[in-house]
Amino acid sequence: MKSIMATRITMMVLTIILSTTTTFSQYDSLRIKSSILNRSVDVFLYQNGDPTENRSITYITDGKKMIQNGVIKRITELTKKNEIPHGFFAFVSTIDQQSSKDFRDEYFFCNSDYVRFFEEELLPQVESSIDNTFTSENRNLLGVSYGGMNAAYFSTQTDSIKNFAMLSPYIGPCGTLSNKILTSNQKDFRLFISSGINDAEEYVNILNEAYSTKTDKIKLYQTSGGHDFDNWIDQIGVALNFLSHKE
Numbered sequence: 362m363k364s365i366m367a368t369r370i371t372m373m374v375l376t377i378i379l380s381t382t383t384t385f386s387q388y389d390s391l392r393i394k395s396s397i398l399n400r401s402v403d404v405f406l407y408q409n410g411d412p413t414e415n416r417s418i419t420y421i422t423d424g425k426k427m428i429q430n431g432v433i434k435r436i437t438e439l440t441k442k443n444e445i446p447h448g449f450f451a452f453v454s455t456i457d458q459q460s461s462k463d464f465r466d467e468y469f470f471c472n473s474d475y476v477r478f479f480e481e482e483l484l485p486q487v488e489s490s491i492d493n494t495f496t497s498e499n500r501n502l503l504g505v506s507y508g509g510m511n512a513a514y515f516s517t518q519t520d521s522i523k524n525f526a527m528l529s530p531y532i533g534p535c536g537t538l539s540n541k542i543l544t545s546n547q548k549d550f551r552l553f554i555s556s557g558i559n560d561a562e563e564y565v566n567i568l569n570e571a572y573s574t575k576t577d578k579i580k581l582y583q584t585s586g587g588h589d590f591d592n593w594i595d596q597i598g599v600a601l602n603f604l605s606h607k608e
Contacts, residue, residue, distance in 0.1 A: 392458070393486050397478045400464075403454040404487060407433060409440040410447030416493070417448040417605055419501040420479075420522070422508040423465065424452025430590035432597060439598045446605045451487045469504070469511035471535040476518045484521060497523045501604040505593045506531050509554075509561070513538055513568060516552070517545035524604040526553040528593045529561040530568065542571040549575070553600045555582035557592045 389406040405424055421427055432452075439445040455465035468475045488494055501524040504512040509530025516525050517538075532538045552572055556565045565581060572579055580603045586592025 389490070391486065391490055393482055395478050395482050397474055397482060398464075398468075400457055401459075402478070402483070403456075403458055404483070405452040405454070406487065406491060407436070407450040407452065408448075408491075409436055409445070409450070414447045416495065417446065417499045417501060418451060418488070418493070418495050419448065419503055419601065419604070420451045420453060420483075420487075422453050422469070422502075422504045422511060423455060423506075425454040425456055426590070427505075427594070428452055430594060432594050435594050435597055436601075439601075445598050445601045448605070449491055449493065451483075453483065465507060466534075469507040469514075471510075471514045471538065471541075473518065475511070476515060479515070480519055480521050497521050500524065501526065501601075503528070503600060503604075505529060505590075506561075506588065507534070510535055510538065514541065516550055517541045517547055520547060523549075524551040526555075526600040526604055527568065528553075528555050528596055528600065529557060529588050530554065530564050531561055532564045532567065539567055539571040542568070542575065545575070547575070549578075551578045551604055551606070552576060553580050553582065553603045555584060555596055555600070557584045557586040557588060560586075560588045560592075 391404045391406065393402045393404060395402055405428060436445065455468055456463050497520055500522040502512050502515055502522045503526035505528040509527035510532045512525045512527045513530060513532060514535060515522060554565050554568055556562045569579060569581060582596065582599060584592055584596060586595065
């Protein structure tokens with residue numbers, strides 16, 4: 362286990378969000394100095410309701426963008442209506458705070474170092490910071506577009522997470538991904554795979570066929586939306602309920 366340094370940070374986006382929080386939510390943030398990636402990674406933490414009711418944590422990649430596009434507002438609305446389970450969320454940013462460079466392509470294109478970063482640095486530090494530990498069955502990983510491809514790759518590489526949501530997954534840049542799924546020893550996970558209209562339908566079919574030999578816990582979800590954040594955030598409730606064994 363590599364040593365990890367984390368520093369509390371204050372982010373403008375969280376300051377704005379905090380001003381509108383309710384009793385359903387708590388916020389915090391971490392900056393993890395990664396020796397594996399050789400840079401710092403910002404993580405925004407969120408808690409909806411009483412997580413002791415359902416001890417789960419959902420890691421969401423493209424985290425800063427998802428927050429900026431309203432995902433926390435949506436989660437809070439669903440929590441108020443008691444339409445999703447309570448738990449923890451870790452929004453993992455791909456954007457370097459100092460340079461403003463987005464490293465999502467480097468991270469998401471079947472990068473074994475990004476898997477190691479999660480296993481050896483991110484998961485231990487995040488879960489230590491919220492004073493909770495989780496089993497692989499209570500950890501979820503959700504990604505959109507190339508982040509969906511990243512979630513699929515993670516499912517072939519790690520047993521630290523057993524629940525994956527792939528929203529509009531574009532897997533073209535990782536052309537051997539279906540073969541990795543077929544030859545992987547990983548199996549018996551929960552998979553939520555979605556597409557909008559004229560979106561990722563082709564890739565959904567490829568993934569579904571590859572995964573059919575690995576698990577029978579697959580939910581395919583079709584929306585009328587497109588390849589955009591509005592569509593993805595509208596799906597959050599359905600995805601979370603499936604990942605948390607509510608369906």
